[in-house]
Amino acid sequence: MNVEESKLNIELPRELLDEVQRVISMYPEGKQKSALLRVLHIAQAHWGYLSSERMDYVARLLHIQPIEVYEVATFYSMYDTTQVGKVKLEVCRTGPCMIEGAEKIISYIENKLGIKEGETTEDGIFTLKAVECLGACGYAPMLQAGEKFHEHLTEEKVDELIELYRQNPVANYMGLKND
Amino acid sequence: MTRKLLLENDHIEGIRSYDVYRKNGGYRSVEKALKKMSPDDIVEEVKKSGLRGRGGAGFPTGMKWSFLAKPDGVPRHLLCNADESEPGTFKDRYLMERIPHLLIEGMIVSSFALGANQSYIYIRGEYMYVLQILEKAIQEAYANGWLGKNILGSGFDLDLAVAPGAGAYICGEETALIESLEGKRGNPRMKPPFPAVKGLWQRPTVVNNVETIAAVVPIVNDGGDEYAKIGIGRSTGTKLISASGNINKPGVYEIELGVSVEEFLYSDQYCGGMKNGKKLKACVPGGSSVPILPHFLVCKTATGTDRLMTYESLSEGGFESGSMLGSGGFIVYDEDQCIVRNTWNFARFYHHESCGQCSPCREGTGWMKKVLHNIEIGKGKMEDIDLLWDIQSKIEGNTICPLGDAAAWPVAAAIRHFREEFEWHVKEPSLSQTQNYGLISEKSFVTESV
Numbered sequence: 001m002n003v004e005e006s007k008l009n010i011e012l013p014r015e016l017l018d019e020v021q022r023v024i025s026m027y028p029e030g031k032q033k034s035a036l037l038r039v040l041h042i043a044q045a046h047w048g049y050l051s052s053e054r055m056d057y058v059a060r061l062l063h064i065q066p067i068e069v070y071e072v073a074t075f076y077s078m079y080d081t082t083q084v085g086k087v088k089l090e091v092c093r094t095g096p097c098m099i100e101g102a103e104k105i106i107s108y109i110e111n112k113l114g115i116k117e118g119e120t121t122e123d124g125i126f127t128l129k130a131v132e133c134l135g136a137c138g139y140a141p142m143l144q145a146g147e148k149f150h151e152h153l154t155e156e157k158v159d160e161l162i163e164l165y166r167q168n169p170v171a172n173y174m175g176l177k178n179d
Numbered sequence: 180m181t182r183k184l185l186l187e188n189d190h191i192e193g194i195r196s197y198d199v200y201r202k203n204g205g206y207r208s209v210e211k212a213l214k215k216m217s218p219d220d221i222v223e224e225v226k227k228s229g230l231r232g233r234g235g236a237g238f239p240t241g242m243k244w245s246f247l248a249k250p251d252g253v254p255r256h257l258l259c260n261a262d263e264s265e266p267g268t269f270k271d272r273y274l275m276e277r278i279p280h281l282l283i284e285g286m287i288v289s290s291f292a293l294g295a296n297q298s299y300i301y302i303r304g305e306y307m308y309v310l311q312i313l314e315k316a317i318q319e320a321y322a323n324g325w326l327g328k329n330i331l332g333s334g335f336d337l338d339l340a341v342a343p344g345a346g347a348y349i350c351g352e353e354t355a356l357i358e359s360l361e362g363k364r365g366n367p368r369m370k371p372p373f374p375a376v377k378g379l380w381q382r383p384t385v386v387n388n389v390e391t392i393a394a395v396v397p398i399v400n401d402g403g404d405e406y407a408k409i410g411i412g413r414s415t416g417t418k419l420i421s422a423s424g425n426i427n428k429p430g431v432y433e434i435e436l437g438v439s440v441e442e443f444l445y446s447d448q449y450c451g452g453m454k455n456g457k458k459l460k461a462c463v464p465g466g467s468s469v470p471i472l473p474h475f476l477v478c479k480t481a482t483g484t485d486r487l488m489t490y491e492s493l494s495e496g497g498f499e500s501g502s503m504l505g506s507g508g509f510i511v512y513d514e515d516q517c518i519v520r521n522t523w524n525f526a527r528f529y530h531h532e533s534c535g536q537c538s539p540c541r542e543g544t545g546w547m548k549k550v551l552h553n554i555e556i557g558k559g560k561m562e563d564i565d566l567l568w569d570i571q572s573k574i575e576g577n578t579i580c581p582l583g584d585a586a587a588w589p590v591a592a593a594i595r596h597f598r599e600e601f602e603w604h605v606k607e608p609s610l611s612q613t614q615n616y617g618l619i620s621e622k623s624f625v626t627e628s629v
Contacts, residue, residue: 026340028254028297031380036362037345041304068362075364076345077531078304094266095467096423096510098524132348132528133266133467134305137508138421138429147308 010057016042020061032062036072040079049080077131085120085127086169089161090144093130096137105141105153106130112162125169126162146170181448182409184397184417185390186433189277195312197319200280206325208399212288213333216399221292225395227403229415234260234351234388235466235506237490240395246375247293248383255383257295258360259286259392261302261309262344262351266467266528267508270419271389273431275302275309278393279316283339285392287325288399290337293385297338300389301356304345313341348532352580353386354378355534366534367580390419410436414489418504420449424462424511427451440464440486440493441478444511457513460618461597464493465505467525468585470592471518472502475621498592517615518600522593523551529586540583543574547590554601557608564601568594 012020020039027034036058043058044050050058055069062069073079089109093102106117109128113121120127136142139151143161150161193199200206212221226241247255259282263271275282282300290298302310317339320326328336342360344350350359354368357379378384394416398406407415414436420443423429428451434443444459445452453459462477463469480486481500486493493504512521530544547570553559571587578584594601600616 026299026338026342028380031361033362034342034360037304037359038343041307041343041345062362064362071364072345072362075534076304076347078346093524094528095463095521095524096267099424099512099516099521131346132531133264135263135269135272135303137267137269137423137510138431139269140423140429144305149308 010053012043012046012057012061016046017061024062033064033068036062036064036069037076040069040073044079048086049083051081055081083120086125087145087165088127088129089165090129090131090134092132092134092136092140092142092144094133097133097140097142100140102130102141105143105155105158108155108158109162112158125166181433181435181438182417183433184406184409185274185281185393185419186278186431189273194278195276195280195316197280197316197323200278201323205280206284208284208396209287209291209325210331212291212399213331213335218292218294221288221395221399224398224403225292228394228398228406229403229410229413230391230394230398230406231413231415231490232388233390233394233418233507235265235468237504240387240391243375243387244293244385246373247385248376249294250383253382254297255293255295256379256385257286257290257293257298258353258356258379258384258386259298259300259389260351260353260356260386261300261306261389262348262356263306263389263506264303264348264351264532265506265508266525267423267463267510268421268466268506269423270421270431270507272306272309273421274389274393274419275306276312279313280320281393281396282313282389283316283320283325285395286339287320287330287337289385289387289392289395290339291335292395295385296336298340299360299379300339300341301350301360302341302343303350304343307343310341310343317341347534348528349534349580349582352582355580356386357384364534366536367582369579411487411489412491414491414504418488418507420488420507420509422450422509422511424509425454425457425513425516426511427454434488436489438488439478440488443488443509444478450509450511453511453513455513457515458618459511460514460516461512461518463502463508463510463512463589464488465503466508467510467528468588469503469505470498470501470588471521471596472592473596473619476500476596498588499595502592514617515615517555518593518597519551519555519604519611522590523548523555525589526551526586529582533582533586537578537583539574539577540586543570543583544586546570547586551590554604557604557612559601559605559608561602561605563605564594564598 023035059066059069141153142151230240231237347365349355350365355365359365374384443449459474481496494501526548530548535541571590574583575587604611
């Protein structure tokens with residue numbers, strides 16, 4: 001596939017392009033770059049991760065240079081620039097979650113899924129990540145899957161969650177409207 | 180009975196929706212402000228209230244507002260900092276999720292006071308579901324005439340939108356937040372110029388925390404004097420405290436500033452005491468950045484007076500024997516917790532979150548993380564403790580933004596108060612892998628550090 005063809009294959013669906021326009025309209029004319037973080041969330045939710053071609057596409061949508069997109073996509077920890085699982089299990093590991101047993105939850109998931117932190121299961125469904133404070137310290141330990149916060153985790157709860165997402169692996173809808 | 184100004188109605192069924200919020204007295208402050216007050220009147224009331232920034236720094240809000248430059252023909256902006264990321268802090272999420280209209284009401288009144296016609300709420304990306312709750316509430320506010328053109332026929336126009344971050348603690352720093360809202364990396368700016376002069380898109384800008392903006396609502400409704408009646412000295416009003424750790428009742432509590440730490444920690448109205456009957460070992464009273472207090476300095480100051488939940492009392496004794504109210508992230512540690520491990524955990528956090536602009540922070544945080552990890556896993560040397568002290572002292576004050584200080588303080592305080600526990604880790608490398616040190620002895624705090 002040549003470069004021109006690959007560009008043609010990269011296009012957000014109509015309803016998401018409308019959403020992009022709505023986000024751009026929140027800012028004064030000429031300040032559309034302010035929409036970048038939100039648009040990257042939308043792109044990532046749609047495609048799963050941000051390849052350089054997808055970032056180039058976002059740059060064209062916002063009339064900015066590709067480098068302006070790359071530097072943002074690589075700065076913020078929520079963006080993935082390589083393939084990840086359909087469901088990211090992001091376990092908070094910071095202070096209050098640590099003292100409530102975050103490390104045990106992480107090893108439990110590692111053993112259950114047969115992967116290490118940072119890895120993706122062979123079937124491509126789960127990626128396990130240890131992340132920094134998610135603002136749920138009073139309800140520790142916790143993990144985030146897509147937009148959802150799952151708090152007061154126990155091994156039993158983790159079992160249920162993994163079963164739930166295995167059957168319906170659609171958690172990564174970060175940034176899209178959920179009705 | 181404790182007065183609640185922000186969470187008074189948080190238990191009401193359906194309070195998230197416009198109709199229920201309005202029925203319970205919501206948006207009264209907008210009516211009062213737009214119909215009966217001038218922008219300067221509101222700034223005056225906020226000054227009288229003594230309200231101080233609730234994000235952590237505690238800077239007087241009225242004074243911050245009065246610094247806003249007002250050049251002719253240049254738009255001004257109010258930004259709400261909802262990037263809540265300080266470990267131990269989860270109060271803003273609670274408020275936005277439960278009573279989103281309170282924040283929107285505060286944004287309208289505050290924007291009017293500042294002459295801002297286009298305001299934004301910048302929320303951390305991980306709170307995307309809260310962003311959707313806020314957007315729904317904003318739509319309701321537009322539909323009912325509280326946002327948009329000529330609000331209540333006053334001639335005041337306001338557009339309000341929510342913008343997400345994408346996972347970066349540093350964007351809670353106000354100039355990094357502004358950079359991020361401009362669609363860039365969250366690298367803090369050199370100051371001056373301050374945001375009050377050149378902020379978002381180089382225009383005069385005020386950045387306030389969620390709780391600060393919400394507090395403007397009762398201040399306008401009841402008057403600044405009434406607000407200032409609550410509290411002690413320069414710590415006026417109520418404060419949301421996020422309580423976590425080894426306590427019976429973790430959660431978000433609205434306190435009147437001035438309640439004693441002992442009451443907050445042990446009474447059933449708040450934390451409900453230590454979980455499983457364990458002993459208190461330490462407390463970080465204001466989010467991970469503030470100095471950790473050993474058990475004997477939590478409820479009492481070094482001079483033996485009762486420690487209170489106020490800006491002044493929590494910092495009494497300076498960094499030698501005090502801490503800070505900070506963001507109100509109140510983390511409690513019992514006797515089974517390891518201070519070395521906790522300090523390493525926080526150091527790893529700050530290393531992960533350093534934006535990388537300033538070498539003392541970029542390099543120093545990573546260095547501290549590695550040295551602390553070595554001590555924690557039983558591979559530390561005695562001189563590592565002095566090395567840590569040296570590194571933290573060279574980060575503090577040598578960076579563009581306060582993240583460097585925030586990374587240095589927890590390490591400094593841990594060594595200052597818990598040096599014997601660090602030394603024990605070095606002396607007992609294998610024992611420290613299976614046991615915890617327990618409580619430290621009381622006299623150690625008077626020892627000059629290093």
